Amino acid sequence: MSGQGPEVEVGIIYTGERHFMTPLIASLAASDGTDNVGLILVDNRSADGTGDWEQTFPATQVIHNEQRLGYAENLNRILEASTARYILLMNTDMHFDVDSRCVSRMVEFMDAYPDCGLASCGIYHPDGNYAHPARRFQTIKTIAARRLGMEMIFPKAIADYLCMEQDHSGTVDCDWVSGCFMMLRRETYEQVGAFDNRFAKYFEDVDMCRRVSQAGWRVMINGAARCYHHEQRGSKSVLSRDALLHLQSYLRWISKWGFDSGQSSRRAA
Template identity: 30%
Template structure:
């Protein structure tokens, strides 16, 4: 069984080196089948990776094609791999469980996608296995005010699956692309990732298509990573926000659209959410920008 690892980078040199170092530490045999797909970082990422990890394959894009398109290029490069692992550059392997996870996929033909255990930097569980989005998630998603004010309400718990300690293997709706393993059978069943998703939501869409093809998505706690949310997008915050919300609308149009009134309400809600997030970030980031501009 051949395992391939795909890491998509954009202006995150130090994070990418840390991710690769974690592979070198816990799964060194996978470095020759690891592909770094760089979306025109222009920050020395490619040169640093080439120097520190000469056996890692590197694909350089002249412009930022987005996450899904870059993943697809990595899949093409690793055409002989039976199991593929998507690893964010802001994530680091914490053990060698990737081999056990791949074996699980290989020996469970009903499963197409597997998600590992993802931890926050403080060691707490990151809700990376969730229910499929629906309209009420606009009020009870991870970043919503109601979830922050009432984190134990049943709707947020249901969507984020926080009632479960994440210590057992089980079927779920979807798992995060920050640390996702997929078997070749899933790609044969549904094709590659949808490249129209520039950043975010492509993992939800892929898992939904896997379900529709008759395969299952499982959460598997035997492989763990530490993930710094937003670490790989901090150099392009507004573009990441826009990409995320465009992805929300695309997902809705592909899988949930039907009622004209709800279509208008959903589109307006997504646009309003983007405006609020961008405004909030602008005000929160303003003091730091002012400090950087002050003469020393």
């Protein structure tokens, strides 16, 4: 850690998912230590507060929301509070292997690729299956396959969307990365600005990655680092509230970027 604070700060939004939060904080501390990592906790009007985790990392900031905010708004509160060279934005439903050094390896990766503005690691489900964090922008065929049960009709669209041809342990460029784990370079954030709050939920990560690429930075996956995601996929059911929010965000994405989003990150590392 430098004399001015940690090089990376991990930002986490807490709304009350204690059964996820406790193993996340414990595994983060065990895998990367507590001296070289800073923590920014957003208490999003939770009922029980973040007190149990505020002493785990010496460099800890706690942001208390006066009212419950949306995901993009909370991410922006983390970005505004951070002073580190790198900001890692994470969901609460994540955990690390004790010996993974995931965050440290991500810092090393960002240092090794100075033209990378935003990156993620290899993300796996708790059962060991790969979660495909590298994505390409969605097409009409992708939407039909994922939302309308047409996987058998458009299998290539799904394979292309999930970058299935890529080496899981390798270093690759992609159009966007899953918002559950995003490491953002400070210079990149200062250039492209905050998350677009108009995306109430979903596509805020896709939009940020698109803007990062548009500004000339690379969006990448470091397969040599890994963590685990207890993926919820609240929008999987087409009749759910989350599915409606997903559709609304997708329509906003189209109105902002059009159907041809510009798949600009196909080059190999």
